[in-house]
Amino acid sequence: MTNQTGAQALIQTMINQGVKYVFGLPGAKVDRLFESLEHSDDPKTPKLIITRHEQNAAFIAAGIGRLTGKPGIVATTSGPGVSNLATPLITATAEGDPVVAISGQVPRNDIARLTHQSISSKELLSAATKDSVEVQDANNLSESFANAYQNSITAKAGATFISIPQDVLNDDVDRPVIKPLHKIHQGGMDKAIIDKIVEKIEHAKLPVILAGMRSSTNDVTEAIHTFLRKFSIPVVETFQGAGVISRDLEKNYYGRVGLFRNQIGDTMLKESDLIIAVGYDPIEYEARNWNIDRTGEIINIDAVKPEITNDYQPDLLVNADIAKTLNSISEQLPDDIDLGKEMHEHLADQQEKFTKKDAIPANHSDKNGIHPLAIIHALQNQVNDDTTVTVDVGSLYIWMARHFRSYKPRHLLFSNGMQTLGVALPWAIAAALERPEQPVVSVAGDGGFLFSGQELETAVRLHLNIVQLIWDDGYYDMVRFQEIAKYGHDAGVKLGHVDFVKYAESFGATGMRVEKTEDLEPMLTKAFNTEGPVILHIPVDYSDNIKLSSKLVDDVLN
Structure with missing residues (x-):
């Protein structure tokens, strides 16, 4: 097809592969792509969803990849727009989540100069991805995207990256775009x-x-x-x-x-x-x-x-x-x-013996917060088998992994390769987009939540039904309890107070606070019945965390 810019050819290739969304942040080096996405007349054009940080845009794309098996797409501008992709892309690659990341680059004749936002994008992200390329000719954009797409889903799935100079996106294309790709089939064993x-x-x-x-x-x-x-x-x-x-x-x-x-x-x-x-x-x-x-x-x-x-x-x-x-x-x-x-x-x-470990301790009081197992029991009673639950990293993630039951694959999501803080809310946004018929639950600590908490505005803007639990104890506790076990004291883990109810309200979301165990289930029911994103702020007592590292089998702390 002729009379297309590089950006338009790229978008048509996305349409041919059934891409539904492009997540990202704008910038001068990628604005032609954003302009073409936003103002396309083709109803099959992927929906452009702007986020509050490039890292979170890529986390959402990775969530799409994990949930669907098809690559999520993220697009950013040059310079810091590229470098902000490093953490989510290496997380996706480590954990087998297909993602195609696209970033603008300075014009070709500026790449070798110390000019505004000029960095070695391809080289920077080569260690974080399965494949990292820079396209020098607009006629190669469709092929490059198709190969990045296919490479991202080929086992082991992961992230791929395409760097596109600004003038390449603007250039004319005189080659046809790549048609829909066929699934790669592996054989069985003899x-x-x-x-x-x-x-x-x-x-x-x-x-x-x-x-x-x-x-x-x-x-x-x-x-x-x-x-x-x-x-x-x-x-x-x-x-x-x-x-x-x-x-x-x-x-x-x-x-x-x-x-x-x-x-x-x-x-x-x-x-x-x-x-x-x-x-x-x-x-x-x-x-x-x-x-x-x-x-x-x-x-x-x-x-x-x-x-x-x-x-x-x-x-x-x-x-x-x-x-x-x-x-x-x-x-x-x-x-x-x-x-x-x-x-x-x-x-x-x-x-x-295994099942008995799920029981809430009978002698626990709410004086210093609610026991993790009480929160898990209340949540377990609220969800059904189709509910997607995304879990951030922290002490809560150990408790959830050990005690929360899930009966469908890829409905309980963990970051267990990189153990990356901040994934829960972006993944929940992905789940709410892909599974809108069911409520979505995001579980985070007070530390990890604020790694990506600004995306609460994105969830509000998209009218997504997400219940965000925040287990608050005022520490980076996953580090803290291991430090205490090893050294007898902690260091560098104390956090300041945040009023998460007011935080939620400032974004236009609903904020609720639980004070005692008996209020958990009614407050969760209320949260699930509330339209739009809801933050449920829960004080948690992690005094039993030392049991997480008790020696059933000879071991050392990680």
């Missing part, structure tokens, strides 16, 4: 390997599935369910594998592992003589934490080749389509395969 896996499973005393980040796609999750209905064995989720176990298969759920090696899941992995690692990525929970003092075997089933270390050398590697492989295994398993009465009794005993 029958000889499937037979070998089945043989190992049949001879194992206690096979256990370790469900990692790439197990949380719909097709892989369904394949795991099919397997479990054929052979009922324990499943341990990583934080990003949350929701792999459905409600009807809850008997197979043995918790989540991450951070400290002291969970029921760690016990299961240690006892297992055959771990079936499904879509497991070591950045979630390194093998040195769970694969020590073990004598059993490991089967690694993934679309990505595993990183081999002294702590992780699987006995059988399957690099293929995960769902196809699991379904082939299920088909070949004997109909009468079973763990046996004695093992079932042992597992029931372990699960009973």
Whole structure:
């Protein structure tokens, strides 16, 4: 197609790939793209959503990527507009969330000069992305975007970056744009390997599935369910594998592992003589934490080749389509395969001990704040299986990961690769855009919330139904309780007071404050029934945090 600018060709390529949104901040080096997005006559043009910070724009795009499996798109200007993308893009790349980031650049003849906002954008973000390019010809823009799009979703999914000089966006294009891309299909594993896996499973005393980040796609999750209905064995989720176990298969759920090696899941992995690692990525929970003092075997089933270390050398590697492989295994398993009465009794005993840890301490008072488990219980009673819950980093994220149940994949979201503060509200905005039929819950601490709290205005402007819980204790507590455990005191973790109710109201949102445990459920009900964004300010008592690092299994603090 002719008579298009580079910006228009780029937008048409986005339309061809079904892109719904572009998140970002304006600037002179990218204004042609923003102008063309805002004033396009094509109803299929992606909606331009302006945010309050480039970092948060990219977090929202990453949320879109995690929820849909299709890349979220972020666009920024040059200079600091580029550098502000580093943290969210490296988070997306580490945690397998597809994102395509586009940034303006100074005109081509200024790139080598010390001119206004001239930085080596491509080089800067090469370490944060799967691929980073700078386009020098407008005729290459459509191809570059199509390749960035496809690269971002190819396993392991992650972020890609395109730097576009200002004059390239303005130049004329005389080549046709790239048509809609076709899905890349991976093959399954050959029958000889499937037979070998089945043989190992049949001879194992206690096979256990370790469900990692790439197990949380719909097709892989369904394949795991099919397997479990054929052979009922324990499943341990990583934080990003949350929701792999459905409600009807809850008997197979043995918790989540991450951070400290002291969970029921760690016990299961240690006892297992055959771990079936499904879509497991070591950045979630390194093998040195769970694969020590073990004598059993490991089967690694993934679309990505595993990183081999002294702590992780699987006995059988399957690099293929995960769902196809699991379904082939299920088909070949004997109909009468079973763990046996004695093992079932042992597992029931372990699960009973596990479940008891969810109980709210009977002797807890609200004098210094509400107990984390009381907040979790109240929230659990409020949500349904379709509610999306996004969780920021902090002590709350450990409590939520260990005790909050989720029964659908990618409905309970954690940053467990980079553990990046500030992700919860941007991810909630993404969820509210993609899943508007359900309320969305964002959970953050008083520290992490203010990393991205300015996006509350974005949520108000978009009329999004988001309930934002803020667990407030006045500290960066995830650091604090570990410092106390290690040194007997804390340092550099104290925060000042913020009135989050007034903060919410200043943005046009609704602010509420909970003072005592008995008010939690009615206040949550009120928040869920309120139109638009709601902040629920909850004082929290983290005095039981030291139990988070107690030694069920020999360990050291991270």
